[in-house]
Amino acid sequence: MVAAERLMGKVTARRGERLLGWSALTALAVSAVFSLVIAPPDAEQGEVQRLMYVHVPAAWLAYLAFGVVFASSIAYLVTKKTRWDRLAVASAEVGVLFTALTIALGALWGKPVWGTWWTWDPRLTTTAILLLIYVGYLAVRRLPDSPARRARWGAVVGIVGFLDVPIVHLSVLWWRSLHQLPTVARLGKPTIAPIMLAALLVAVAAFTLVYLYLVAFRLRVGRLEERVVAEALSPRLGEPVDRLMQDVDLPVEAPAGG
Amino acid sequence: MKLFREVVAVAAKDVRIEARSRYALGAVLPFAATVLIAFGLSIGPGRTLLQETAPGLLWLAVLFASILSFRRSYEAEGEDGALEGLLLAPVDKAAVFLGKAAAVAGQLLVLEVVVVLLVSALFGLSLGSEPAVLAGAFVLGTIGLAGVGSLFGVLTESARAREAVFPLLVLPLATPVLVAAVRATALATGSPGGGGGSWLGLLLAFDVVFLSTGTLVYGYLLED
Numbered sequence A: 001m002v003a004a005e006r007l008m009g010k011v012t013a014r015r016g017e018r019l020l021g022w023s024a025l026t027a028l029a030v031s032a033v034f035s036l037v038i039a040p041p042d043a044e045q046g047e048v049q050r051l052m053y054v055h056v057p058a059a060w061l062a063y064l065a066f067g068v069v070f071a072s073s074i075a076y077l078v079t080k081k082t083r084w085d086r087l088a089v090a091s092a093e094v095g096v097l098f099t100a101l102t103i104a105l106g107a108l109w110g111k112p113v114w115g116t117w118w119t120w121d122p123r124l125t126t127t128a129i130l131l132l133i134y135v136g137y138l139a140v141r142r143l144p145d146s147p148a149r150r151a152r153w154g155a156v157v158g159i160v161g162f163l164d165v166p167i168v169h170l171s172v173l174w175w176r177s178l179h180q181l182p183t184v185a186r187l188g189k190p191t192i193a194p195i196m197l198a199a200l201l202v203a204v205a206a207f208t209l210v211y212l213y214l215v216a217f218r219l220r221v222g223r224l225e226e227r228v229v230a231e232a233l234s235p236r237l238g239e240p241v242d243r244l245m246q247d248v249d250l251p252v253e254a255p256a257g258g
Numbered sequence B: 001m002k003l004f005r006e007v008v009a010v011a012a013k014d015v016r017i018e019a020r021s022r023y024a025l026g027a028v029l030p031f032a033a034t035v036l037i038a039f040g041l042s043i044g045p046g047r048t049l050l051q052e053t054a055p056g057l058l059w060l061a062v063l064f065a066s067i068l069s070f071r072r073s074y075e076a077e078g079e080d081g082a083l084e085g086l087l088l089a090p091v092d093k094a095a096v097f098l099g100k101a102a103a104v105a106g107q108l109l110v111l112e113v114v115v116v117l118l119v120s121a122l123f124g125l126s127l128g129s130e131p132a133v134l135a136g137a138f139v140l141g142t143i144g145l146a147g148v149g150s151l152f153g154v155l156t157e158s159a160r161a162r163e164a165v166f167p168l169l170v171l172p173l174a175t176p177v178l179v180a181a182v183r184a185t186a187l188a189t190g191s192p193g194g195g196g197g198s199w200l201g202l203l204l205a206f207d208v209v210f211l212s213t214g215t216l217v218y219g220y221l222l223e224d
Helices: A002-012 A014-038 A047-079 A082-114 A122-141 A147-177 A194-237 A241-246 B002-021 B023-043 B047-088 B093-122 B131-157 B159-173 B175-188 B198-222
Strands: none
Touching: A002 A082, A014 A047, A014 A194, A047 A082, A047 A122, A047 A147, A047 A194, A082 A122, A082 A147, A082 A194, A122 A147, A122 B159, A147 B131, A147 B159, A147 B175, A147 B198, A194 A241, B002 B023, B002 B047, B002 B093, B023 B047, B023 B093, B047 B093, B047 B131, B047 B159, B047 B175, B093 B131, B093 B198, B131 B159, B131 B175, B131 B198, B159 B175, B175 B198
């Protein structure tokens, strides 16, 4: 856990963040070449199948992001260190972004291939509920005035929400299989050509770098937000700014006018 | 044993509050009835469609009404600093969670009996075929709902949560309860589309996950 905290510190330093940003941008460019030029169009679906190279990585990253929310929520409740809470909210925001992107790209792909923007497929339905759960997570975080309480409430929702996801998926899976078959037959999973797989892996790597960059950026913003509060409170509480930054479980209810 | 006594004490307190204020009787039950009438009106008088949709509408009415019950359960704690008193009392936080969940589950079960009778009268839902599965769906579904609601009911302490955020959080989390309970009810009442007692197993899994994690994390929601 200490090693992870140290890594977080390095990544959020300006230099680490800038390095991540540039590598993410480069990886995206390489990935664009792979998925638009090098990979051949799909035999059945044609050019539209290239959406896979953005849709699948977005979905994968969304689940990774919420896994990180889960892990850092537990870490926060165990250690009470605010950096874990900052990581949880950073990852949740990026995760909501990727989930929404997954659904939007899936709809774009579904329209020409299945003939419909939306179908009550178990994976689609689970993803939509996943989005709602984490929009709820972000809404809960805006409720309390006290940062310590915000972090604790957020952590509890982050843990419970993630544990709920497999049950949600199982329920919609069974629910779907008991209804009529999809009107638009889902294409079976054909074995993927090696070049397509390579393009997909490059895209996943690029999206992972984008995720890391966005989280690092958001972590720095979170740190700055904390500093603003600490600097405003420091003269009133008679404590140095750095002490307030390290121990935000001190009462940080903003005093009147603060 | 001590935990059990504490759970009973907290639950008895909540049931006593309800017995004296009769909020469920005066507001939640009429609300559920209103929802059912509205569903009936929106779906139209055709008997077959009403019968087919009855299990789903029944559980939607229960779900919406349960939101009111959870809020009420914590509203009482917000008055006169009652929650502080409860926290200062020498009882385990887990007992507070389980006790409140038990009390609200009991109230919901009573409410559901009335709602089921209403649905069978209004929508022509037959109750006969498998009473054990029906009872199982209601007991297990209600425990799961009470678990989610009593855990996150704490958030309604914040005035802003009461209106939109609480339902926004509880309804998606309760998706498995809605799906599984509706399917099990459809099966038990002989409507087409049912699919086996495995739905009851899913409800049980949901109950276990929410009651156990709820017991573990409830204290963190209250700590200040």
